[in-house]
Amino acid sequence: MNLTMNSRTPNETTCILEIEGEIDVYTSPQLKQDIVKLAEAGTKHLIINLSKVEYLDSTGLGVLIGGLKRFREKEGNLVLVGPGMRILRIFEITGLDKIFDIYATEEDAAAKEGVTL
């Protein structure tokens, strides 16, 4: 029951955050802290890679929505990449797939968001 996060900054205003593990009521405060830190450090485009996320609950969704709001307020964006079938289904049944931009790969996300990796 762990959460591992790795971030890369391909350019000054873009960050790719790769998350591995379970995002739940225990680990989501850690994710929130990282998202807030990145936003405050001047990141405008946050690409969150969910391909290694095995579990996501309503608190995780809450943190992602909080992050989305934060980035869009700065005319940036928080986009999601590569969720597995189970994770994607959670977005679909809650209707949040219509609020987030969800892409298959980091390259797709970068191209659509107009950032270079």
Add this chain to the structure above:
Amino acid sequence: MSESQSDTVQLIIPCRPEYVGVARLAVLGIASRMPFSYDEVEDVRLAVGEACTHAVERAGSSPSTIQITSTIGARALLIEVADNVPAGTEPSVPSEEAQNLAEAGVDQQGLGALLMEILVDEVKIDSSAAGTIVRLTKYAPD
């Protein structure tokens, strides 16, 4: 397991965030005793996780416990998630996440409840001064 027989498994955990994963792991094993598909087992796991999360968020820092009683029947799996957090003691100011969700047109508690409703066949929630019991039922495929 004969037609009429049912087995019961009980688990009591502290009502704290770090133990919700323990409940989910146990439920994974319990739901695997049913003739559910992989997806159905995962649905039960997430629904129980949401029920426990609901208890943990209401408990705040008060010492409470969650008792999870799973009844493995021939036709259905019934999981009762009972906490001893009195109703009406939840924090009156919604968390920042809840406020963000509200602004995005989503109600956070509603999100957990919505997930439970979709993931299992029946959800019953009873709240009283003694605590809240969430009863989740998932029927075995015909």
